[in-house]
Amino acid sequence: MNVGFIGIGSMGSLLIEAFIGSGALEPSQITASNRTFAKAERLAYRHFGLRAVPTNREAAEKRDMIFLCIKPHEYKNVIEDLRGVLEPHQLVISITSPVLLDQLEELLPCKIAKVIPSITNYLCCGSTLCMYGSRVTAADRAQLNGLLAAISEPLVIDEKHTRIVSDLSSCGPAFMAFVLQRFVDAAVEETGIDRSEALLIASTMLLGTGQLLTEGGMTPEELQARVAVPGGITAKALALLERELDGVFNAVIKTTHAKYRDDLEHLAVALNSKEVNGS
CATH class of the missing domain: 1.10.3730.10 (ProC C-terminal domain-like)
Structure with a gap:
Protein backbone atom coordinates (compact mmCIF):
# COMPACT_ATOMS: atom_id res chain seq x y z
CA MET A 1 0.00 0.00 0.00
CA ASN A 2 1.28 3.46 -0.94
CA VAL A 3 -0.22 6.39 0.95
CA GLY A 4 0.02 10.09 0.22
CA PHE A 5 -0.48 12.87 2.73
CA ILE A 6 -1.31 16.40 1.63
CA GLY A 7 -0.87 18.65 4.65
CA ILE A 8 1.19 17.64 7.67
CA GLY A 9 -0.03 20.10 10.27
CA SER A 10 -1.25 19.00 13.68
CA MET A 11 -3.51 16.15 12.53
CA GLY A 12 -1.61 15.17 9.40
CA SER A 13 1.65 14.70 11.27
CA LEU A 14 -0.17 12.97 14.13
CA LEU A 15 -1.64 10.39 11.75
CA ILE A 16 1.71 9.77 10.09
CA GLU A 17 3.46 9.36 13.45
CA ALA A 18 0.72 7.02 14.69
CA PHE A 19 0.70 4.86 11.56
CA ILE A 20 4.48 4.51 11.63
CA GLY A 21 4.66 4.01 15.41
CA SER A 22 1.98 1.29 15.32
CA GLY A 23 3.67 -0.52 12.46
CA ALA A 24 0.63 -0.05 10.22
CA LEU A 25 2.81 1.73 7.64
CA GLU A 26 6.50 1.78 6.93
CA PRO A 27 8.00 5.21 6.22
CA SER A 28 8.80 4.03 2.69
CA GLN A 29 5.06 3.64 2.03
CA ILE A 30 4.39 7.33 2.73
CA THR A 31 4.75 10.37 0.48
CA ALA A 32 3.99 13.79 1.98
CA SER A 33 3.59 17.33 0.75
CA ASN A 34 3.01 20.50 2.72
CA ARG A 35 2.50 24.17 1.97
CA THR A 36 5.84 24.75 3.70
CA PHE A 37 8.09 22.17 2.06
CA ALA A 38 10.75 22.43 4.77
CA LYS A 39 8.26 20.93 7.23
CA ALA A 40 7.83 17.89 5.00
CA GLU A 41 11.60 17.60 4.70
CA ARG A 42 11.98 17.62 8.50
CA LEU A 43 9.41 14.84 8.78
CA ALA A 44 11.29 12.79 6.17
CA TYR A 45 14.52 13.35 8.08
CA ARG A 46 12.93 11.90 11.25
CA HIS A 47 11.51 8.89 9.39
CA PHE A 48 14.07 7.45 7.02
CA GLY A 49 12.41 6.29 3.82
CA LEU A 50 9.47 8.70 3.97
CA ARG A 51 9.40 10.76 0.78
CA ALA A 52 8.87 14.53 1.02
CA VAL A 53 7.72 16.14 -2.24
CA PRO A 54 7.28 19.83 -3.09
CA THR A 55 3.91 19.56 -4.85
CA ASN A 56 0.51 18.11 -4.04
CA ARG A 57 0.41 16.43 -7.45
CA GLU A 58 3.48 14.39 -6.58
CA ALA A 59 1.97 13.38 -3.23
CA ALA A 60 -1.14 12.07 -5.01
CA GLU A 61 0.26 10.45 -8.15
CA LYS A 62 0.09 6.64 -8.13
CA ARG A 63 -0.94 6.47 -4.46
CA ASP A 64 -3.53 3.93 -3.32
CA MET A 65 -4.83 6.36 -0.68
CA ILE A 66 -4.42 10.10 -0.33
CA PHE A 67 -5.20 11.80 2.97
CA LEU A 68 -6.22 15.45 2.68
CA CYS A 69 -5.21 16.91 6.04
CA ILE A 70 -5.86 20.54 5.21
CA LYS A 71 -8.07 23.41 6.35
CA PRO A 72 -11.39 24.18 4.63
CA HIS A 73 -10.11 27.29 2.84
CA GLU A 74 -7.27 25.25 1.28
CA TYR A 75 -9.52 22.79 -0.56
CA LYS A 76 -10.13 24.95 -3.60
CA ASN A 77 -6.43 25.22 -4.45
CA VAL A 78 -5.66 21.60 -3.60
CA ILE A 79 -8.47 20.35 -5.83
CA GLU A 80 -7.07 22.47 -8.63
CA ASP A 81 -3.67 20.88 -8.03
CA LEU A 82 -5.13 17.37 -8.24
CA ARG A 83 -7.26 17.81 -11.34
CA GLY A 84 -5.93 15.59 -14.09
CA VAL A 85 -3.80 13.59 -11.66
CA LEU A 86 -6.26 11.39 -9.78
CA GLU A 87 -7.56 8.15 -11.26
CA PRO A 88 -10.85 6.33 -10.55
CA HIS A 89 -9.26 3.49 -8.54
CA GLN A 90 -7.62 5.85 -6.01
CA LEU A 91 -9.17 6.62 -2.62
CA VAL A 92 -9.07 10.22 -1.37
CA ILE A 93 -9.73 10.63 2.35
CA SER A 94 -10.64 14.03 3.74
CA ILE A 95 -10.24 14.67 7.47
CA THR A 96 -12.01 18.05 7.31
CA SER A 97 -15.53 17.88 8.77
CA PRO A 98 -17.28 20.64 6.73
CA VAL A 99 -16.14 19.19 3.40
CA LEU A 100 -19.00 16.99 2.22
CA LEU A 101 -18.63 13.68 0.43
CA ASP A 102 -20.88 14.65 -2.48
CA GLN A 103 -18.93 17.88 -3.00
CA LEU A 104 -15.68 15.96 -3.44
CA GLU A 105 -17.34 13.29 -5.60
CA GLU A 106 -18.59 16.02 -7.91
CA LEU A 107 -15.16 17.61 -8.24
CA LEU A 108 -12.84 14.57 -8.26
CA PRO A 109 -12.99 11.41 -10.41
CA CYS A 110 -11.89 8.98 -7.71
CA LYS A 111 -13.34 7.27 -4.65
CA ILE A 112 -14.02 9.52 -1.65
CA ALA A 113 -14.12 8.89 2.08
CA LYS A 114 -14.06 11.13 5.12
CA VAL A 115 -12.55 10.32 8.50
CA ILE A 116 -12.46 12.37 11.68
CA PRO A 117 -9.40 11.43 13.73
CA SER A 118 -8.73 12.31 17.36
CA ILE A 119 -5.60 13.32 19.21
CA THR A 120 -6.09 10.11 21.22
CA ASN A 121 -5.09 8.18 18.08
CA TYR A 122 -1.52 9.28 18.78
CA LEU A 123 -1.45 6.63 21.52
CA CYS A 124 -3.41 4.16 19.38
CA CYS A 125 -6.64 4.58 21.30
CA GLY A 126 -9.95 6.37 20.95
CA SER A 127 -12.11 6.38 17.84
CA THR A 128 -11.78 7.39 14.22
CA LEU A 129 -15.10 8.37 12.67
CA CYS A 130 -15.59 7.05 9.13
CA MET A 131 -17.89 8.07 6.28
CA TYR A 132 -17.86 6.67 2.74
CA GLY A 133 -18.87 8.04 -0.64
CA SER A 134 -20.97 6.18 -3.19
CA ARG A 135 -17.97 4.87 -5.19
CA VAL A 136 -16.23 3.20 -2.25
CA THR A 137 -16.36 -0.60 -2.43
CA ALA A 138 -16.48 -3.13 0.39
CA ALA A 139 -12.83 -3.93 -0.32
CA ASP A 140 -11.92 -0.24 -0.04
CA ARG A 141 -13.71 -0.02 3.31
CA ALA A 142 -11.93 -3.10 4.61
CA GLN A 143 -8.54 -1.74 3.57
CA LEU A 144 -9.10 1.68 5.15
CA ASN A 145 -10.65 0.19 8.30
CA GLY A 146 -7.69 -2.15 8.63
CA LEU A 147 -5.29 0.79 8.49
CA LEU A 148 -7.28 2.87 10.99
CA ALA A 149 -7.79 -0.09 13.34
CA ALA A 150 -4.05 -0.07 14.03
CA ILE A 151 -4.38 3.32 15.77
CA SER A 152 -8.03 3.52 16.86
CA GLU A 153 -11.47 1.99 16.82
CA PRO A 154 -12.99 2.88 13.42
CA LEU A 155 -16.67 3.80 13.78
CA VAL A 156 -18.92 4.25 10.75
CA ILE A 157 -21.26 7.22 11.20
CA ASP A 158 -23.89 9.03 9.18
CA GLU A 159 -22.46 12.19 7.63
CA LYS A 160 -25.39 14.26 8.92
CA HIS A 161 -24.05 13.63 12.45
CA THR A 162 -20.52 14.76 11.58
CA ARG A 163 -20.50 17.80 13.83
CA ILE A 164 -21.86 16.31 17.03
CA THR A 255 -21.18 27.27 19.39
CA THR A 256 -19.47 24.44 17.50
CA HIS A 257 -22.53 23.90 15.31
CA ALA A 258 -22.78 27.60 14.45
CA LYS A 259 -19.11 27.63 13.37
CA TYR A 260 -19.68 24.43 11.38
CA ARG A 261 -22.64 25.93 9.50
CA ASP A 262 -20.58 29.01 8.73
CA ASP A 263 -17.74 26.84 7.39
CA LEU A 264 -20.21 24.84 5.26
CA GLU A 265 -21.56 28.01 3.66
CA HIS A 266 -18.15 29.52 2.91
CA LEU A 267 -16.81 26.24 1.55
CA ALA A 268 -19.82 25.70 -0.72
CA VAL A 269 -19.25 29.13 -2.25
CA ALA A 270 -15.53 28.48 -2.73
CA LEU A 271 -15.95 25.03 -4.28
CA ASN A 272 -18.67 26.20 -6.65
CA SER A 273 -16.60 29.05 -8.04
CA LYS A 274 -15.60 29.08 -11.70
CA GLU A 275 -11.99 28.31 -10.96
CA VAL A 276 -12.94 24.93 -9.51
CA ASN A 277 -15.86 23.69 -11.54
CA GLY A 278 -14.73 25.12 -14.82
CA SER A 279 -18.18 26.46 -15.74
Whole structure:
Protein backbone atom coordinates (compact mmCIF):
# COMPACT_ATOMS: atom_id res chain seq x y z
CA MET A 1 0.00 0.00 0.00
CA ASN A 2 1.28 3.46 -0.94
CA VAL A 3 -0.22 6.39 0.95
CA GLY A 4 0.02 10.09 0.22
CA PHE A 5 -0.48 12.87 2.73
CA ILE A 6 -1.31 16.40 1.63
CA GLY A 7 -0.87 18.65 4.65
CA ILE A 8 1.19 17.64 7.67
CA GLY A 9 -0.03 20.10 10.27
CA SER A 10 -1.25 19.00 13.68
CA MET A 11 -3.51 16.15 12.53
CA GLY A 12 -1.61 15.17 9.40
CA SER A 13 1.65 14.70 11.27
CA LEU A 14 -0.17 12.97 14.13
CA LEU A 15 -1.64 10.39 11.75
CA ILE A 16 1.71 9.77 10.09
CA GLU A 17 3.46 9.36 13.45
CA ALA A 18 0.72 7.02 14.69
CA PHE A 19 0.70 4.86 11.56
CA ILE A 20 4.48 4.51 11.63
CA GLY A 21 4.66 4.01 15.41
CA SER A 22 1.98 1.29 15.32
CA GLY A 23 3.67 -0.52 12.46
CA ALA A 24 0.63 -0.05 10.22
CA LEU A 25 2.81 1.73 7.64
CA GLU A 26 6.50 1.78 6.93
CA PRO A 27 8.00 5.21 6.22
CA SER A 28 8.80 4.03 2.69
CA GLN A 29 5.06 3.64 2.03
CA ILE A 30 4.39 7.33 2.73
CA THR A 31 4.75 10.37 0.48
CA ALA A 32 3.99 13.79 1.98
CA SER A 33 3.59 17.33 0.75
CA ASN A 34 3.01 20.50 2.72
CA ARG A 35 2.50 24.17 1.97
CA THR A 36 5.84 24.75 3.70
CA PHE A 37 8.09 22.17 2.06
CA ALA A 38 10.75 22.43 4.77
CA LYS A 39 8.26 20.93 7.23
CA ALA A 40 7.83 17.89 5.00
CA GLU A 41 11.60 17.60 4.70
CA ARG A 42 11.98 17.62 8.50
CA LEU A 43 9.41 14.84 8.78
CA ALA A 44 11.29 12.79 6.17
CA TYR A 45 14.52 13.35 8.08
CA ARG A 46 12.93 11.90 11.25
CA HIS A 47 11.51 8.89 9.39
CA PHE A 48 14.07 7.45 7.02
CA GLY A 49 12.41 6.29 3.82
CA LEU A 50 9.47 8.70 3.97
CA ARG A 51 9.40 10.76 0.78
CA ALA A 52 8.87 14.53 1.02
CA VAL A 53 7.72 16.14 -2.24
CA PRO A 54 7.28 19.83 -3.09
CA THR A 55 3.91 19.56 -4.85
CA ASN A 56 0.51 18.11 -4.04
CA ARG A 57 0.41 16.43 -7.45
CA GLU A 58 3.48 14.39 -6.58
CA ALA A 59 1.97 13.38 -3.23
CA ALA A 60 -1.14 12.07 -5.01
CA GLU A 61 0.26 10.45 -8.15
CA LYS A 62 0.09 6.64 -8.13
CA ARG A 63 -0.94 6.47 -4.46
CA ASP A 64 -3.53 3.93 -3.32
CA MET A 65 -4.83 6.36 -0.68
CA ILE A 66 -4.42 10.10 -0.33
CA PHE A 67 -5.20 11.80 2.97
CA LEU A 68 -6.22 15.45 2.68
CA CYS A 69 -5.21 16.91 6.04
CA ILE A 70 -5.86 20.54 5.21
CA LYS A 71 -8.07 23.41 6.35
CA PRO A 72 -11.39 24.18 4.63
CA HIS A 73 -10.11 27.29 2.84
CA GLU A 74 -7.27 25.25 1.28
CA TYR A 75 -9.52 22.79 -0.56
CA LYS A 76 -10.13 24.95 -3.60
CA ASN A 77 -6.43 25.22 -4.45
CA VAL A 78 -5.66 21.60 -3.60
CA ILE A 79 -8.47 20.35 -5.83
CA GLU A 80 -7.07 22.47 -8.63
CA ASP A 81 -3.67 20.88 -8.03
CA LEU A 82 -5.13 17.37 -8.24
CA ARG A 83 -7.26 17.81 -11.34
CA GLY A 84 -5.93 15.59 -14.09
CA VAL A 85 -3.80 13.59 -11.66
CA LEU A 86 -6.26 11.39 -9.78
CA GLU A 87 -7.56 8.15 -11.26
CA PRO A 88 -10.85 6.33 -10.55
CA HIS A 89 -9.26 3.49 -8.54
CA GLN A 90 -7.62 5.85 -6.01
CA LEU A 91 -9.17 6.62 -2.62
CA VAL A 92 -9.07 10.22 -1.37
CA ILE A 93 -9.73 10.63 2.35
CA SER A 94 -10.64 14.03 3.74
CA ILE A 95 -10.24 14.67 7.47
CA THR A 96 -12.01 18.05 7.31
CA SER A 97 -15.53 17.88 8.77
CA PRO A 98 -17.28 20.64 6.73
CA VAL A 99 -16.14 19.19 3.40
CA LEU A 100 -19.00 16.99 2.22
CA LEU A 101 -18.63 13.68 0.43
CA ASP A 102 -20.88 14.65 -2.48
CA GLN A 103 -18.93 17.88 -3.00
CA LEU A 104 -15.68 15.96 -3.44
CA GLU A 105 -17.34 13.29 -5.60
CA GLU A 106 -18.59 16.02 -7.91
CA LEU A 107 -15.16 17.61 -8.24
CA LEU A 108 -12.84 14.57 -8.26
CA PRO A 109 -12.99 11.41 -10.41
CA CYS A 110 -11.89 8.98 -7.71
CA LYS A 111 -13.34 7.27 -4.65
CA ILE A 112 -14.02 9.52 -1.65
CA ALA A 113 -14.12 8.89 2.08
CA LYS A 114 -14.06 11.13 5.12
CA VAL A 115 -12.55 10.32 8.50
CA ILE A 116 -12.46 12.37 11.68
CA PRO A 117 -9.40 11.43 13.73
CA SER A 118 -8.73 12.31 17.36
CA ILE A 119 -5.60 13.32 19.21
CA THR A 120 -6.09 10.11 21.22
CA ASN A 121 -5.09 8.18 18.08
CA TYR A 122 -1.52 9.28 18.78
CA LEU A 123 -1.45 6.63 21.52
CA CYS A 124 -3.41 4.16 19.38
CA CYS A 125 -6.64 4.58 21.30
CA GLY A 126 -9.95 6.37 20.95
CA SER A 127 -12.11 6.38 17.84
CA THR A 128 -11.78 7.39 14.22
CA LEU A 129 -15.10 8.37 12.67
CA CYS A 130 -15.59 7.05 9.13
CA MET A 131 -17.89 8.07 6.28
CA TYR A 132 -17.86 6.67 2.74
CA GLY A 133 -18.87 8.04 -0.64
CA SER A 134 -20.97 6.18 -3.19
CA ARG A 135 -17.97 4.87 -5.19
CA VAL A 136 -16.23 3.20 -2.25
CA THR A 137 -16.36 -0.60 -2.43
CA ALA A 138 -16.48 -3.13 0.39
CA ALA A 139 -12.83 -3.93 -0.32
CA ASP A 140 -11.92 -0.24 -0.04
CA ARG A 141 -13.71 -0.02 3.31
CA ALA A 142 -11.93 -3.10 4.61
CA GLN A 143 -8.54 -1.74 3.57
CA LEU A 144 -9.10 1.68 5.15
CA ASN A 145 -10.65 0.19 8.30
CA GLY A 146 -7.69 -2.15 8.63
CA LEU A 147 -5.29 0.79 8.49
CA LEU A 148 -7.28 2.87 10.99
CA ALA A 149 -7.79 -0.09 13.34
CA ALA A 150 -4.05 -0.07 14.03
CA ILE A 151 -4.38 3.32 15.77
CA SER A 152 -8.03 3.52 16.86
CA GLU A 153 -11.47 1.99 16.82
CA PRO A 154 -12.99 2.88 13.42
CA LEU A 155 -16.67 3.80 13.78
CA VAL A 156 -18.92 4.25 10.75
CA ILE A 157 -21.26 7.22 11.20
CA ASP A 158 -23.89 9.03 9.18
CA GLU A 159 -22.46 12.19 7.63
CA LYS A 160 -25.39 14.26 8.92
CA HIS A 161 -24.05 13.63 12.45
CA THR A 162 -20.52 14.76 11.58
CA ARG A 163 -20.50 17.80 13.83
CA ILE A 164 -21.86 16.31 17.03
CA VAL A 165 -19.75 13.14 16.87
CA SER A 166 -16.72 15.34 16.14
CA ASP A 167 -17.55 17.36 19.26
CA LEU A 168 -17.57 14.19 21.33
CA SER A 169 -14.61 12.39 19.79
CA SER A 170 -12.28 14.97 18.30
CA CYS A 171 -12.98 18.19 20.23
CA GLY A 172 -13.88 16.32 23.41
CA PRO A 173 -10.28 15.71 24.56
CA ALA A 174 -9.63 19.47 24.49
CA PHE A 175 -12.87 20.19 26.36
CA MET A 176 -12.12 17.59 29.04
CA ALA A 177 -8.52 18.79 29.31
CA PHE A 178 -9.80 22.34 29.87
CA VAL A 179 -12.11 21.17 32.66
CA LEU A 180 -9.25 19.21 34.22
CA GLN A 181 -6.95 22.23 33.96
CA ARG A 182 -9.45 24.43 35.78
CA PHE A 183 -9.96 21.75 38.45
CA VAL A 184 -6.21 21.54 39.04
CA ASP A 185 -5.78 25.34 39.00
CA ALA A 186 -8.49 25.68 41.65
CA ALA A 187 -6.86 22.99 43.79
CA VAL A 188 -3.54 24.84 43.69
CA GLU A 189 -5.13 28.23 44.37
CA GLU A 190 -7.29 27.05 47.27
CA THR A 191 -4.83 24.72 49.02
CA GLY A 192 -1.29 25.45 47.83
CA ILE A 193 -0.70 21.87 46.67
CA ASP A 194 2.18 21.52 44.20
CA ARG A 195 0.74 21.86 40.70
CA SER A 196 2.69 18.98 39.19
CA GLU A 197 1.47 16.68 41.96
CA ALA A 198 -2.13 17.81 41.56
CA LEU A 199 -1.94 17.41 37.77
CA LEU A 200 -0.55 13.88 38.04
CA ILE A 201 -3.26 12.83 40.50
CA ALA A 202 -6.04 14.39 38.43
CA SER A 203 -4.72 12.97 35.15
CA THR A 204 -4.51 9.42 36.46
CA MET A 205 -8.00 9.90 37.90
CA LEU A 206 -9.26 10.85 34.43
CA LEU A 207 -7.60 7.81 32.90
CA GLY A 208 -9.16 5.51 35.48
CA THR A 209 -12.56 7.14 35.04
CA GLY A 210 -12.40 6.50 31.30
CA GLN A 211 -11.59 2.86 31.92
CA LEU A 212 -14.53 2.49 34.30
CA LEU A 213 -16.85 3.95 31.67
CA THR A 214 -15.53 1.63 28.94
CA GLU A 215 -13.90 -1.57 30.21
CA GLY A 216 -15.76 -1.35 33.53
CA GLY A 217 -19.13 -1.05 31.82
CA MET A 218 -20.37 1.74 34.10
CA THR A 219 -22.58 4.57 32.92
CA PRO A 220 -21.79 8.13 34.07
CA GLU A 221 -24.85 8.00 36.30
CA GLU A 222 -23.79 4.71 37.89
CA LEU A 223 -20.28 5.98 38.53
CA GLN A 224 -21.57 9.09 40.29
CA ALA A 225 -23.93 7.00 42.41
CA ARG A 226 -21.08 4.70 43.48
CA VAL A 227 -18.89 7.63 44.57
CA ALA A 228 -21.42 10.05 46.01
CA VAL A 229 -22.83 9.00 49.37
CA PRO A 230 -26.17 10.75 50.00
CA GLY A 231 -25.52 13.81 52.14
CA GLY A 232 -21.75 13.40 51.77
CA ILE A 233 -19.00 15.65 50.44
CA THR A 234 -19.11 14.42 46.83
CA ALA A 235 -22.91 14.71 46.68
CA LYS A 236 -22.78 18.30 47.94
CA ALA A 237 -20.15 19.23 45.35
CA LEU A 238 -22.09 17.50 42.55
CA ALA A 239 -25.17 19.53 43.45
CA LEU A 240 -23.07 22.69 43.08
CA LEU A 241 -21.75 21.55 39.71
CA GLU A 242 -25.25 20.78 38.49
CA ARG A 243 -26.40 24.29 39.35
CA GLU A 244 -23.34 26.08 37.95
CA LEU A 245 -22.98 24.04 34.75
CA ASP A 246 -26.65 24.06 33.80
CA GLY A 247 -26.76 24.82 30.06
CA VAL A 248 -22.99 25.22 29.66
CA PHE A 249 -22.47 22.20 27.42
CA ASN A 250 -25.61 23.02 25.44
CA ALA A 251 -23.97 26.37 24.71
CA VAL A 252 -20.73 24.62 23.75
CA ILE A 253 -22.55 22.45 21.21
CA LYS A 254 -24.48 25.40 19.84
CA THR A 255 -21.18 27.27 19.39
CA THR A 256 -19.47 24.44 17.50
CA HIS A 257 -22.53 23.90 15.31
CA ALA A 258 -22.78 27.60 14.45
CA LYS A 259 -19.11 27.63 13.37
CA TYR A 260 -19.68 24.43 11.38
CA ARG A 261 -22.64 25.93 9.50
CA ASP A 262 -20.58 29.01 8.73
CA ASP A 263 -17.74 26.84 7.39
CA LEU A 264 -20.21 24.84 5.26
CA GLU A 265 -21.56 28.01 3.66
CA HIS A 266 -18.15 29.52 2.91
CA LEU A 267 -16.81 26.24 1.55
CA ALA A 268 -19.82 25.70 -0.72
CA VAL A 269 -19.25 29.13 -2.25
CA ALA A 270 -15.53 28.48 -2.73
CA LEU A 271 -15.95 25.03 -4.28
CA ASN A 272 -18.67 26.20 -6.65
CA SER A 273 -16.60 29.05 -8.04
CA LYS A 274 -15.60 29.08 -11.70
CA GLU A 275 -11.99 28.31 -10.96
CA VAL A 276 -12.94 24.93 -9.51
CA ASN A 277 -15.86 23.69 -11.54
CA GLY A 278 -14.73 25.12 -14.82
CA SER A 279 -18.18 26.46 -15.74
